[in-house]
Amino acid sequence: MSDVIDIVGGGLTGPLMAIYLARKNFTVRLHERREDMRKAVAQEGRSINLALTARGMKALDEVGLKEKVLDICIPMKGRMVHDTAGNTVLHPYGQKDSEVIYAVSRGQLNNLLLDAAEKAHVVITFSRRCTGYDIDGNLLHFTDADGGAREVDAGIVIGADGAGSAVRKAIMARDKNFAFTNDTLDYSYKELEIPPAAGGGFQLEAAALHIWPHKNFMMIALPNTEGSFTCTLFYKTKGAQSFDQLADEKSVTDFFAAHFPDAVPLMPRLLDDFFSNPTGALYTIKCAPWHHAGKAAILGDAAHAIVPFFAQGMNSGFEDCSFLNSLVVAGENNWEKVFTAFTAGRKDNADAIADMAVENFIEMRDLVTDPHFILKKKVGFALEKRWPDKFIPRYSMVVFRADIPYAEAKARGMAQDKILETLCAGISSPEELNWELAEKLLHDMPARKSA
Numbered sequence: 519m520s521d522v523i524d525i526v527g528g529g530l531t532g533p534l535m536a537i538y539l540a541r542k543n544f545t546v547r548l549h550e551r552r553e554d555m556r557k558a559v560a561q562e563g564r565s566i567n568l569a570l571t572a573r574g575m576k577a578l579d580e581v582g583l584k585e586k587v588l589d590i591c592i593p594m595k596g597r598m599v600h601d602t603a604g605n606t607v608l609h610p611y612g613q614k615d616s617e618v619i620y621a622v623s624r625g626q627l628n629n630l631l632l633d634a635a636e637k638a639h640v641v642i643t644f645s646r647r648c649t650g651y652d653i654d655g656n657l658l659h660f661t662d663a664d665g666g667a668r669e670v671d672a673g674i675v676i677g678a679d680g681a682g683s684a685v686r687k688a689i690m691a692r693d694k695n696f697a698f699t700n701d702t703l704d705y706s707y708k709e710l711e712i713p714p715a716a717g718g719g720f721q722l723e724a725a726a727l728h729i730w731p732h733k734n735f736m737m738i739a740l741p742n743t744e745g746s747f748t749c750t751l752f753y754k755t756k757g758a759q760s761f762d763q764l765a766d767e768k769s770v771t772d773f774f775a776a777h778f779p780d781a782v783p784l785m786p787r788l789l790d791d792f793f794s795n796p797t798g799a800l801y802t803i804k805c806a807p808w809h810h811a812g813k814a815a816i817l818g819d820a821a822h823a824i825v826p827f828f829a830q831g832m833n834s835g836f837e838d839c840s841f842l843n844s845l846v847v848a849g850e851n852n853w854e855k856v857f858t859a860f861t862a863g864r865k866d867n868a869d870a871i872a873d874m875a876v877e878n879f880i881e882m883r884d885l886v887t888d889p890h891f892i893l894k895k896k897v898g899f900a901l902e903k904r905w906p907d908k909f910i911p912r913y914s915m916v917v918f919r920a921d922i923p924y925a926e927a928k929a930r931g932m933a934q935d936k937i938l939e940t941l942c943a944g945i946s947s948p949e950e951l952n953w954e955l956a957e958k959l960l961h962d963m964p965a966r967k968s969a
Contacts, residue, residue, distance in 0.1 A: 521545050522673030524658060526648045526685050528552070530624070531818035531835040532678035533631035533640070537581045538843040540638035545673075548640050549660065551647035556629045567740040567748040568627065569594070569727070569829035570620040576920040577836035580843075583634055587627065591620035592741045598726035599886050604780040608726060609886060612911075613899055617918050619727070619829055621740045648679060651688035653813055674853055675814040678835075681803055683820035689810045696805065703800040703825060703876075705735075706755045710791045712784045714745030721784045722747060729882060730778050734759060736883045737778055749781070752800075752883070761797055800825045802872045808861040812854030815861075817842060822868035827879035828916060830871050834924070838864060867924040874916065874928055893946070894938045900948045901956060907965045909934060922966070933963065 523539050525532050528550025536546045552558075570578075570591060578584045595618045596610040611617055636642060645663035651672070652659070658670045677685025690696045715721050720741060722728055728739040728747070735754065739747040754760035764770050770792050774782050782788065803823040809815040818835030841863055845856045885891040901909040912931030915922045922930075937959045941951060 522547070523676060524549065524670065524672050524674070525676045525678055526651075526658070527677065527679035527683075527818075527820070528628075528632065528642060528644070529678065529680065529818075530628060530631065530832055531839055532676075533628070533635040534577060534581065534836055535676060535678060535817065535839045535842065536635045536640040537583075537631070537638050538839055539846065540635070540640050541581065542843075542846060546635075546638075546640045547670075547673075548635060548642045549646050549648060549658070549670075550642065550644050551679075552644065553663070554632075554644045555625060556632060567742075567750065568622050568624050568832055569740065570622050570627075571829055571833050571917045572920040573830070574833035574836040575620075577840040580840060581634070583630065586630060586634075587622065588620070590626045590630065590743060591622045592724055592743060593618040593620055594727050594741070595725050596727070597882075597886060598723055598728045600728060600730045600778075600780060601887070602777065602779060606723075608723075609892075609895070612914055612918060613903065617914065618725075619917060621727070621742070623742060626743075648684040651675060651677075651685055651814070653688055653692050653810060656813070677814065677816040677820045678818050680819045681801070681823040683816055685814055686805065686816045686820050689807075689814060689816065690805075692810055693807070696807070698805040699803070701802045701804075703802075703879075704755055704757075705752050705800050705879075706761055707798045707800060708751045708753070708761070708792060709795050709798075710737075710749040710751065710785060711787060712739060712747035712749055712781065713786065718745060720745050720747070729886065730781065731883055731886050732777055733884050735777075737781070738882075739781075749785070752879075755797075755799075764792070767793075802876065804869055804872060806861065806865055807858075808865065809854075809857030812852070812857060815842070815857045817860075821864075822872060824868075824872045824875045825879060826875070827882060828871065828875040830875060830916065830924075834868060834871050837920075870924040870928040871916070874912075874924070874931075890942065893942050893948075894935075896948045897938055897942055897951060898934070900951060901960070904953075905957075905960055908960045908963050909937075910966060930963070930966075937963075 522545045525536050525548045528548050532548055536548045540546045575584060578587050596608045598606050598608050600606050646660045648658060649661050650659040656672045658672045660668045662668055675685060677683045679685055690698060712721055724741045730737040735752060737749055737751045739749040741747055756762050764773055767789055770789060802825060808821045817838040824831050842860050845859050898911045902911060912927060915927035941956055
């Protein structure tokens with residue numbers, strides 16, 4: 519195998535992939551378009567807060583970073599649903615104490631990964647934007663911070679450079695059979711903030727993801743370690759009820775007072791944040807193949823950007839890194855075999871989580887207060903308790919299990935939903951469940967080893 523690997527993109531997946539490969543004694547060079555974020559002032563308002571789950575944690579554990587990352591995380595045990603009267607109810611994510619997801623600062627996690635990559639002897643270059651990649655000539659083209667052009671003789675290239683990936687564009691241009699779709703939701707997002715309490719600490723329950731659902735739109739809030747919450751409003755991009763209509767201070771003030779009245783007193787910088795922070799787009803990218811001629815591959819958002827409603831964007835990217843690493847055997851010289859197996863093993867799973875992420879948006883926005891949906895959740899927990907090897911809620915398969923591929927979780931989830939619909943017909947509580955019918959319906963479900 520080539521001893522030199524160039525990774526384009528120093529966000530989250532890039533440094534993690536670099537650590538994996540450096541530990542196998544490859545010479546790894548990491549190229550990042552931004553300045554070193556460990557030295558620069560953080561740029562706020564440009565990213566949805568992150569949630570770390572089992573798949574991402576497994577990858578971090580493989581490179582020895584799990585405990586360090588846990589030190590900068592806040593465990594969240596469920597969704598705290600807010601109504602317009604200020605009432606709240608907690609919907610647990612799972613049934614076990616261990617079934618939590620972890621809120622983590624993108625900046626802190628990125629810095630931790632960069633530090634670990636440097637300790638693994640990865641050579642990191644900042645302020646170097648990739649503007650193109652000549653696959654045949656093995657040349658990476660960059661623009662430096664001062665606008666100067668630079669060429670780098672490339673080794674094996676891995677594109678971890680996000681949804682606008684220059685490496686993916688080079689593969690697309692070289693492969694006439696390359697398939698690519700970019701499906702944009704008719705929703706956008708705006709990042710806001712609930713600061714810490716005046717005397718320090720949290721103004722809301724810290725051990726939960728807070729959600730204000732309103733059928734066609736919603737706001738969520740995730741805790742940060744210093745006591746603040748990062749809030750994100752998801753709203754239609756255009757139309758009668760959309761960001762288009764939130765054009766001045768009065769319209770924004772009236773909108774939040776009507777729909778998020780308990781949050782407004784906690785957001786002293788609401789108007790400043792709303793008009794200074796950018797409005798972000800939400801989209802799904804699917805493409806194939808993720809590689810070309812044993813010379814280059816893409817992973818993470820560069821290969822499969824997804825909407826952020828199942829907390830799996832970062833986690834699926836980390837799982838990419840873990841899987842690709844499992845295919846790389848030091849001393850062998852067949853990158854084409856490795857990259858082909860990588861695409862084959864991950865593409866269907868990436869498509870599955872992309873679809874489920876869109877579906878989960880509808881769940882969070884429209885269904886979390888629906889009585890039938892809540893009943894199905896409770897019945898699902900009851901089935902899991904009695905037959906943990908037969909019934910695992912879809913959310914649990916995706917978020918708490920690193921051993922169940924996304925595609926399998928999607929297929930099992932669809933089959934289980936049909937069972938839940940049948941069992942919940944005509945009942946109003948799990949106590950009324952027909953256990954004999956439940957056992958019969960679950961009979962043909964393949965068993966799964968319980969966690």
